[in-house]
Amino acid sequence: MGMRKRIAVGASAVVVLAVGYGALDVYDVVPGPLTRSAAATKPVPEPGRTSVGPSVAPPVPASATPLQAADGPAQMPAKVQAQVAAAMKNPDLAKKLGAIVLDGQTGQVLLQHNPNTPMTPASTTKLLTAWVIANTMNLAKPLTTKVVSGSADNRIVLVAGGDTALNPGKGDPSQVNGHAGLADLAAQVATSLKKSGRTSVSVGVDTSYAPGPLTAKHWDPSVVAAGYTARIAQLGLSTQRASDPARPTPADPVASTLQAFVKDLAAQGIHATSGGTVTAPSGATELGQVESAPLLDVLGNALQLSDNAMIESLARQAAFAHGVGGSTADVTGFIESTLKKAGFNLAGVKLADACGLSDGTTIPPRLLAQLLLSGTDGKNKPFAQVLTRLSVGGYDGTLDNRFQLPGNASAAGDVRAKTGSLIGVASLAGTVITKDNRVLVFAVINNAALSWGPYGTRAAIDDFVAALQKCGCSE
CATH class of the missing domain: 3.40.710 (Beta-lactamase)
Incomplete structure (x- = not known):
């Protein structure tokens, strides 16, 4: 530990804590x-x-x-x-x-x-959720965000795939947060569009993958509004994860990500406008894709930083992969049933959410x-x-x-x-x-x-x- 400066946390440290950070x-x-x-x-x-x-x-x-x-x-x-x-x-x-x-x-x-x-x-609840995710999903597989052609030549679709840590710029392959970049995706898409002579498009977003509400049922709205957690989504930016109550997270992570992607397309010479929520056509041509770090690293990052929204998102994906809905009751029920089937004794267990933020767990x-x-x-x-x-x-x-x-x-x-x-x-x-x-x-x-x-x-x-x-x- 000589390589790291130790910081004593005593009564004086508690007194000087900033209110927002302390919360x-x-x-x-x-x-x-x-x-x-x-x-x-x-x-x-x-x-x-x-x-x-x-x-x-x-x-x-x-x-x-x-x-x-x-x-x-x-x-x-x-x-x-x-x-x-x-x-x-x-x-x-x-x-x-x-x-x-x-x-x-x-x-x-x-x-x-x-x-x-x-x-x-509290957040040790995440260990239950992590066990279920690890045993029901492929930890070596990344989360893919892609863009496909839409229902008309001037329409394309951004397809959510569970990555809520997309860098709004270029991706950084050495990191989990921001591993995949929207600017890289935009560059791929722009190249594909220009090959077919298209330079003006409407960009819709498909959120049919692991859908569900923006918050867990029992989350305190004031805690969410203050930025102690982001909203739950299957598409989000690395720069908009929970970190500071003075900088609340977006009310709609998907919309924020779509806006960032539209800007990245503009930087590539593509005039793009937001087309709202759509469903990608079956068999649509892929125009580009980017991948997150392997799920093991994404899950590990969520645990290390105790990211409530990311854990909830991953839990919802695990449930979705097994035909289970995305409501809080659906996801917590999936966690409990998976653990029971594995032979764990759940006497005394009551899950109000998948992350431990809610009262009642x-x-x-x-x-x-x-x-x-x-x-x-x-x-x-x-x-x-x-x-x-x-x-x-x-x-x-x-x-x-x-x-x-x-x-x-x-x-x-x-x-x-x-x-x-x-x-x-x-x-x-x-x-x-x-x-x-x-x-x-x-x-x-x-x-x-x-x-x-x-x-x-x-x-x-x-x-x-x-x-x-x-x-x-x-x-």
Whole structure:
């Protein structure tokens, strides 16, 4: 961690937080207090022994060594419990706490405290959704945005294909966000049009792929309006994802994307106008296409940045691929039914959305741990790949500035996890590699409304996980 400046987050830091940024942090939209507005842009050498930077990397092959490659000795439950006892007594954590720790290879329960209690999980809900996406879609396949000929010579159709991170300019193949570019698509289309002598067109947009409402049913309209989340769509711009409440996201992401594409066509010498929503003709000639990063990277980016709209969009695509509708009830029902069919015990689970932003979702810590275990023990290869894309403590995503206090900094780089944060909720679920070189799975949820808001509780959770990391708890 010498390569990174540590930022202590104490009472003084909480006081000086800007109101807008602090609110975003509470809703788990940005990495943490006093951090950059985006994840790290450079790969980090070997964090947690499963290093994957935020730039595009090829999907891990099915034969890849699973996360239990950390082959240290098994940890003894009594020793683990003694190791974290002080952290669990922290008043910032102890009230309304649910926690469970499993051996990442064997699944042995090493510690549990209210593991079966239904609790508000906030964005750790995304782990359920990610498991379903990983096991019902092709993680190696990109999301395609294309343009085809319309019903007349002067009409063309922009066809949405699920990419909500299109760069309005040229694409950047080294990045997930903005991997595909509308300017590149416009250049292809302009070339095709000019070959047939067309320089003036009306551009319609086809949104028949995985359709559904712009917001989840139970989202607070004020949260959406303020920009804590974008609207849900199957077409969107990399520059218009949720990041700042002073810059709310577009009311209609598809319309904004269409407008940007029309401008890009103009830059290519094509006079274009917006033709509204249409249906692409069957068998229409393709004029151009661009592709996102592989779905594995897109999903990983959504998890790292806790992008509510992107997760909802991907969940809707997974449901659509299996003949399920796009309403909130349809999508959450698809998630639950898929997990049940896979053998997971959903007692205590109630999903109000696919991302954890809505009030009303409950998940017991046990289920989060069992999902993670399915990836660490090598039994579920698709989800094992997803786990390599989770944020690394102290390095990137919503864990960017976590694990940087004196009591927990030792765990930086050895933790991969999904954060969760709402008013009165702080959660963390993921993996940690112990001092004995053993992978442990953990899930911690706190549902107490504390006087310092989420910051004291987050630090207490980090202390708990750091205690696990320090564990020399073998025989």
